[in-house]
Amino acid sequence: EIVMTQSPATLSVSPGERATLSCRASQSVSSNLAWYQQKPGQAPRLLIYGASTRATGIPARFSGSGSGTEFTLTISSLQSEDFAVYYCQQYNNWPPAADTFGQGTKLEIK
């Protein structure tokens, strides 16, 4: 079973600065990795799939990279609306034996 681990659990960054979020898979998921943003009381929103492809309507300040077991979501210049919880999700192995999502990284205002 593949286990997804995100780090850090909480990241404090000032508006305008860069944020870097990490996601690690316990075994290779190739590039079958998605990132979601979730704000309080809202449904998740797809940001990135295929490890680096932005979903429709997602601003260019969001970028994804990595393959295999190590992945990164970078937000180049944080806007106020970017403070949220971010989840990675592997979709290489299906149906998943364990949780397909990471536990989340909370991005908070410093």
Added chain:
Amino acid sequence: EVQLVESGGGLVQPGGSLRLSCAASGFTFSSYWMHWVRQAPGKGLVWVSRINSDGSSTSYADSVKGRFTISRDNAKNTLYLQMNSLRAEDTAVYYCARDLERWQPLNFFDYWGQGTLVTVSS
């Protein structure tokens, strides 16, 4: 505009049953695989179940297998989740979600409903 609207959540006693619905609009519902994903209060996202475009193929997370049944009515553009033998640990917001591609399961989700809360408690 793609819309997914869940309903049917509420308070139910342990061992009870509930049926969730997800009304879809703004896209050709019958072309897409659909999923249920849940989120316990203050916790992360957990995939629950998926169904193919014509309803002939389903799969479930181990935690709900044998208790939950996913189905769909393409004539009504509606996805369902029948939940039986409910447990306290099933308490969560339940989201329906659309798979990105038509006809094939990529198993990640480009549109989500707003969710419906299921609370299992005596």
